[in-house]
Amino acid sequence: HVSKFKILKYIYRKKLISFLFCLNYTADIISTVEFNHSGELLATGDKGGRVVIFQQEQENKIQSHSRGEYNVYSTFQSHEPEFDYLKSLEIEEKINKIRWLPQKNAAQFLLSTNDKTIKLWKISERDKRPEGYNLKEEDGRYRDPTTVTTLRVPVFRPMDLMVEASPRRIFANAHTYHINSISINSDYETYLSADDLRINLWHLEITDRSFNIVDIKPANMEELTEVITAAEFHPNSCNTFVYSSSKGTIRLCDMRASALCDRHSKLFEEPEDPSNRSFFSEIISSISDVKFSHSGRYMMTRDYLSVKIWDLNMENRPVETYQVHEYLRSKLCSLYENDCIFDKFECCWNGSDSVVMTGSYNNFFRMFDRNTKRDITLEASRENNKPRTVLKPRKVCASGKRKKDEISVDSLDFNKKILHTAWHPKENIIAVATTNNLYIFQDKVN
Amino acid sequence: MFARGLKRKCVGHEEDVEGALAGLKTVSSYSLQRQSLLDMSLVKLQLCHMLVEPNLCRSVLIANTVRQIQEEMTQDGTWRAVAPQAAGRAPLDRLVSTEILCRAAWEQEGACPAPGLGDGHTQGPVSDLCPVTSAQAPRHPQSSVWEMDGPRENRGSFHKSLDQIFETLETKNPSCMEELFSDVDSPYYDLDTVLTGMMGGARPGPCEGLEGLAPATPGPSASCKSDLGELDHVVEILVET
Numbered sequence: 293h294v295s296k297f298k299i300l301k302y303i304y305r306k307k308l309i310s311f312l313f314c315l316n317y318t319a320d321i322i323s324t325v326e327f328n329h330s331g332e333l334l335a336t337g338d339k340g341g342r343v344v345i346f347q348q349e350q351e352n353k354i355q356s357h358s359r360g361e362y363n364v365y366s367t368f369q370s371h372e373p374e375f376d377y378l379k380s381l382e383i384e385e386k387i388n389k390i391r392w393l394p395q396k397n398a399a400q401f402l403l404s405t406n407d408k409t410i411k412l413w414k415i416s417e418r419d420k421r422p423e424g425y426n427l428k429e430e431d432g433r434y435r436d437p438t439t440v441t442t443l444r445v446p447v448f449r450p451m452d453l454m455v456e457a458s459p460r461r462i463f464a465n466a467h468t469y470h471i472n473s474i475s476i477n478s479d480y481e482t483y484l485s486a487d488d489l490r491i492n493l494w495h496l497e498i499t500d501r502s503f504n505i506v507d508i509k510p511a512n513m514e515e516l517t518e519v520i521t522a523a524e525f526h527p528n529s530c531n532t533f534v535y536s537s538s539k540g541t542i543r544l545c546d547m548r549a550s551a552l553c554d555r556h557s558k559l560f561e562e563p564e565d566p567s568n569r570s571f572f573s574e575i576i577s578s579i580s581d582v583k584f585s586h587s588g589r590y591m592m593t594r595d596y597l598s599v600k601i602w603d604l605n606m607e608n609r610p611v612e613t614y615q616v617h618e619y620l621r622s623k624l625c626s627l628y629e630n631d632c633i634f635d636k637f638e639c640c641w642n643g644s645d646s647v648v649m650t651g652s653y654n655n656f657f658r659m660f661d662r663n664t665k666r667d668i669t670l671e672a673s674r675e676n677n678k679p680r681t682v683l684k685p686r687k688v689c690a691s692g693k694r695k696k697d698e699i700s701v702d703s704l705d706f707n708k709k710i711l712h713t714a715w716h717p718k719e720n721i722i723a724v725a726t727t728n729n730l731y732i733f734q735d736k737v738n
Numbered sequence: 739m740f741a742r743g744l745k746r747k748c749v750g751h752e753e754d755v756e757g758a759l760a761g762l763k764t765v766s767s768y769s770l771q772r773q774s775l776l777d778m779s780l781v782k783l784q785l786c787h788m789l790v791e792p793n794l795c796r797s798v799l800i801a802n803t804v805r806q807i808q809e810e811m812t813q814d815g816t817w818r819a820v821a822p823q824a825a826g827r828a829p830l831d832r833l834v835s836t837e838i839l840c841r842a843a844w845e846q847e848g849a850c851p852a853p854g855l856g857d858g859h860t861q862g863p864v865s866d867l868c869p870v871t872s873a874q875a876p877r878h879p880q881s882s883v884w885e886m887d888g889p890r891e892n893r894g895s896f897h898k899s900l901d902q903i904f905e906t907l908e909t910k911n912p913s914c915m916e917e918l919f920s921d922v923d924s925p926y927y928d929l930d931t932v933l934t935g936m937m938g939g940a941r942p943g944p945c946e947g948l949e950g951l952a953p954a955t956p957g958p959s960a961s962c963k964s965d966l967g968e969l970d971h972v973v974e975i976l977v978e979t
Contacts, residue, residue, distance in 0.1 A: 488794040575799045
């Protein structure tokens with residue numbers, strides 16, 4: 293009996309990644325987390341409209357037992373609170389999403405958005421400055437020309453690294469409702485932005501014009517029963533995008549079919565399980581996030597209780613379903629009462645599309661290995677984890693006798709929710725955001 | 739952590755943990771719970787109007803839930819018959835409360851309300867629900883003339899009356915309304931209890947048979963024992979009737 297347990301534990305470690313606790317960063321309420329295409333940079337957005345970018349230490353500083361650590365690289369105020377005078381409404385500065393552009397030159401570019409306005413930011417480094425002007429002192433004051441007796445050529449001298457962020461484009465006034473998604477096209481020239489009822493297509497160079505490509509606003513708003521919850525471009529086909537809805541459907545659209553993509557090319561929907569039907573069925577079927585796999589062959593959706601993997605060639609049901617916290621199904625009424633049932637969890641793929649990850653409550657997050665079908669629950673908290681220690685798997689006891697180290701459902705803290713997670717595109721490094729803290733975990737290298 | 743204020747009443751089927759509606763033992767208990775869920779949903783929609791910029795997805799999901807309950811109640815026959823003069827518009831009237839309640843949240847653009855809902859729904863099914871709907875309905879025909887002002891005017895008067903109740907709230911941050919249901923601080927807790935606990939005061943809470951919930955701790959809800967009448971009273975304050 294005991295030996296069986298030991299063997300399982302051994303297999304567990306071998307098959308699944310063990311994560312080391314590395315970095316903890318305290319911030320305002322984090323609202324989005326995103327690695328750039330190389331994984332060297334990690335951007336976070338917060339409720340105060342700020343963006344903080346972390347950079348991975350370069351190779352030559354790394355010690356043998358770990359990869360480079362992440363340190364703060366740049367911080368800037370992306371959005372400010374605004375007031376819409378026409379509607380007497382405040383527009384929150386909270387950053388809803390950040391998306392990186394692929395790097396084309398020395399500078400980095402990212403799109404950040406709040407509820408109404410998208411901004412393109414350029415992040416550039418400056419590590420040299422010109423010195424030795426003839427007409428200016430080093431502090432910038434002008435010299436009296438009559439005191440100049442010799443001429444010299446100004447030269448670039450090294451200086452302390454300075455990282456500057458400057459807004460290059462502001463894409464405004466195109467959304468009546470709240471923006472929930474932005475997604476950059478694989479052509480790297482256009483991107484889409486989606487709000488509750490409409491999706492617009494932009495060109496990165498043009499800010500005064502956007503094309504409306506999806507509009508689900510009914511003529512009579514009182515007939516409104518469904519909203520758009522997320523949207524994303526296909527990673528390889530520049531004409532294809534998907535959007536998810538509050539009724540649990542995903543529509544795949546082809547922009548070549550027509551200018552206004554109100555008619556979908558494919559509709560992905562799983563028939564409802566009649567035995568699980570309740571007044572909350574629709575709410576928990578609402579999709580909070582949709583992400584294509586890196587390969588572009590699959591897409592993943594997150595609803596309140598599960599993560600589903602869909603094959604783009606099969607519309608009538610997902611090919612894989614993973615239960616995130618099925619023990620909450622019997623608590624739906626309470627979760628409706630305290631509004632937790634409306635929490636929007638995100639999900640992400642690892643670089644090879646073999647593992648998917650999503651957050652839960654009590655600062656737990658879950659990973660599902662698609663090949664081995666194993667899953668693991670880990671906790672992001674400072675109390676239980678010392679840096680450089682391997683994370684201990686957690687278990688929630690749904691009912692019955694609670695074993696040692698298990699947590700009962702009624703002890704879960706529903707204020708501690710992990711909504712945003714991100715996985716490095718190439719390595720086993722993950723970023724997990726609790727309400728106020730960012731955690732970065734890496735796997736054990738040896 | 740959750741189910742604050744919901745007092746669990748022993749009704750003899752505590753062991754039911756199926757979660758499926760078919761598992762309930764008494765029909766009347768289910769009806770009461772369904773009614774509680776309906777009341778809770780309507781209160782949530784009302785508070786939606788308080789938010790500076792209500793979350794449209796959340797409003798739509800709650801409104802759909804309300805619609806589902808109303809449809810089921812109509813099929814059961816527990817929905818009171820509409821008044822004769824409005825009988826001709828019965829299918830629309832059934833769902834009218836949802837439309838009225840959500841209008842202010844959705845009509846931020848000042849879109850013109852449908853002419854078909856101009857009048858005729860001041861009695862009947864509306865009176866069966868919280869007085870909120872009957873209070874708002876008479877305003878509706880008038881507000882259609884001033885589309886832009888109507889919803890905002892309603893919102894403004896909500897602001898004023900709820901301010902009287904929410905005196906204890908110090909922060910001016912509009913999103914504090916959103917946190918009302920999830921905040922653990924005690925001043926907010928009491929308010930939360932008033933708004934949601936009273937529905938579960940004298941009878942089983944909405945979550946009991948519907949989801950087979952494990953018992954919640956009694957807490958301050960013991961002092962908030964109330965019946966439907968008191969809920970009406972609170973809701974009347976909300977609409978300044």
